[in-house]
Amino acid sequence: MYQGLINKYREFLPVSDKTPVITLNEGNTPLIKAENLAKKIGLNCEIYLKYEGLNPTGSFKDRGMTMAVSKAKEDGSQAVICASTGNTSAAAAAYAAKAGMRAYVLIPDGYIALGKLSQAMMYGAEIIAIKGNFDEALEMVIEISKNYPITLVNSVNPFRIEGQKTGAFEIIEALGDAPDYHFIPVGNAGNITAYFKGYEEFYALKKSSHLPKMMGFEAEGAAAIVKGERIYKPETIATAIRIGNPASWKQAERARDLSKGIINYVTDDEIIYAYKLLASTEGIFAEPASCASVAGVIKAQKLGLIEENKKLVCILTGNGLKDPDSAIKYSQSEVKKTDAKLDEIIKVMKF
Ligand code: AN7
Numbered sequence: 349m350y351q352g353l354i355n356k357y358r359e360f361l362p363v364s365d366k367t368p369v370i371t372l373n374e375g376n377t378p379l380i381k382a383e384n385l386a387k388k389i390g391l392n393c394e395i396y397l398k399y400e401g402l403n404p405t406g407s408f409k410d411r412g413m414t415m416a417v418s419k420a421k422e423d424g425s426q427a428v429i430c431a432s433t434g435n436t437s438a439a440a441a442a443y444a445a446k447a448g449m450r451a452y453v454l455i456p457d458g459y460i461a462l463g464k465l466s467q468a469m470m471y472g473a474e475i476i477a478i479k480g481n482f483d484e485a486l487e488m489v490i491e492i493s494k495n496y497p498i499t500l501v502n503s504v505n506p507f508r509i510e511g512q513k514t515g516a517f518e519i520i521e522a523l524g525d526a527p528d529y530h531f532i533p534v535g536n537a538g539n540i541t542a543y544f545k546g547y548e549e550f551y552a553l554k555k556s557s558h559l560p561k562m563m564g565f566e567a568e569g570a571a572a573i574v575k576g577e578r579i580y581k582p583e584t585i586a587t588a589i590r591i592g593n594p595a596s597w598k599q600a601e602r603a604r605d606l607s608k609g610i611i612n613y614v615t616d617d618e619i620i621y622a623y624k625l626l627a628s629t630e631g632i633f634a635e636p637a638s639c640a641s642v643a644g645v646i647k648a649q650k651l652g653l654i655e656e657n658k659k660l661v662c663i664l665t666g667n668g669l670k671d672p673d674s675a676i677k678y679s680q681s682e683v684k685k686t687d688a689k690l691d692e693i694i695k696v697m698k699f
Contacts, residue, residue: 350376351369352373352414353514354367354371354415354511356514360517362419363415363419367422368418368421368422370417370418370443370446371414372414372443374410375411375518377399377400377518379396379397379398379399379519379522379661380397380630381395382397382629383395385625385626385642389646391645393654393660394659395660395661396523396660396662397626398519398662398663399634399664400663400664401633401635401665401666401667401668404442406467407439407670408435408539408666410442411514411515411542412503412507412510412511412538413439413440413442413443413511416440416505416507416508417449420449421447421449425449425497427452427499428451428501429492429493429499430452431453431482431486431502432455432482432502433455433460433482433587433589433591434455434460435588436453436501437460437464437473438464440453440501441453441467441471442467442471444471451468451471452474453473453475454477454485456477456478456481456590457479459481461587461588461673462673463669463671464671481590481591482536482591482592483582483591486502486595490502502536502595504595504596508542509545512538513543515542515546516543516544516547516549520556523659525557526547526556526557526559527660527661529563529654529661530543530547530561530661530663531645531648531661531662532562532644532662533588533638533639533640533641533665534565534573534594534600535570535588535591535637536591536594536595536596537564537600538596540562540596541599541600541603543663544599547607559606562604563610563644563648563653564600564603564610564612565611565614565644566589566611566612566613567582567637567640569583569590570582570590570591570592572593572597574612578593579592579593584619585616585620586637587636588638589640610648610653614647618643619636619639620639620678622642622646623636623678624678624679624680626639634664635667638668641663
């Protein structure tokens with residue numbers, strides 16, 4: 349039976365027999381071939397979607413959190429803390445619950461999707477909504493974790509990166525080699541760092557023949573790395589990546605440069621277009637921030653950055669159900685109401 353990514357990839361992770369494995373059987377997510385999407389955008393390549401929204405709390409954060417919380421438990425810690433645009437708080441709260449630990453989460457008041465907030469509440473976290481953004485919340489939790497007996501579980505915790513690198517292992521195993529291009533949303537830049545670490549490690553072990561070009565995409569209103577400066581008031585509809593001072597900035601640039609990839613940005617309109625296209629052509633519902641990877645493919649194609657007959661992987665970082673408000677707002681579908689009468693229903697169906 350599959351028992352989560354620590355048990356699966358134990359030999360590549362900093363764990364020992366003494367590490368209590370706190371797992372919800374995260375990882376092992378499907379890599380789905382997106383032929384309809386490739387056809388629709390007219391790209392003569394194989395596109396694969398890594399559907400991280402199928403993790404236990406609905407995002408890729410579970411990969412990092414199983415490691416971070418297991419190591420915190422091993423160290424005898426009784427509480428974890430994080431700043432979050434939503435998904436990290438959901439994952440921290442769930443794994444803390446499983447570990448019998450307390451979780452404190454700092455969120456930007458009014459800028460976290462409903463599903464994510466409901467998760468942190470249900471898993472029993474202490475939720476503190478600050479009148480400020482993610483970057484300010486991160487500065488505060490770093491300070492708090494220095495001065496109080498509480499483990500920081502944002503991606504500045506290196507165990508988070510260790511857990512998240514397993515996504516690259518799974519991709520290489522599924523494809524039999526690394527892809528040519530790896531498209532990924534960039535917020536705090538932990539995930540692009542983690543994937544590149546995973547690709548580098550399997551390449552060093554000769555489990556792949558090359559490194560993929562790392563193609564990272566920030567939201568236009570939060571594109572600190574692209575613009576080369578901190579954004580003090582980041583804005584985007586993709587609240588998950590509404591981050592103006594990425595903690596893993598330097599590591600993301602390293603991944604970009606060593607892989608001969610790019611870090612670019614996509615607009616909110618491009619994100620929404622990809623969001624709807626993905627759901628309507630592939631039957632895959634991913635949250636807006638996730639769709640920055642797909643929007644990135646479309647942009648890179650337009651810029652002539654993708655060679656033909658190559659293999660692309662897009663990371664779909666979070667589940668669309670996390671953010672029902674955005675789905676209802678942007679889908680443009682209408683709900684047609686009728687009386688409970690057969691003839692009226694048939695009429696509305698336009699038969
Ligand atoms: C769906 O939950 O930062 O570049 O606090 O939720 O590793 O930060 C979320 C980030 C992409 C960006 N897609 O990943 C948080 C948080 C989704 C996300 C990202 C996030 P990083």
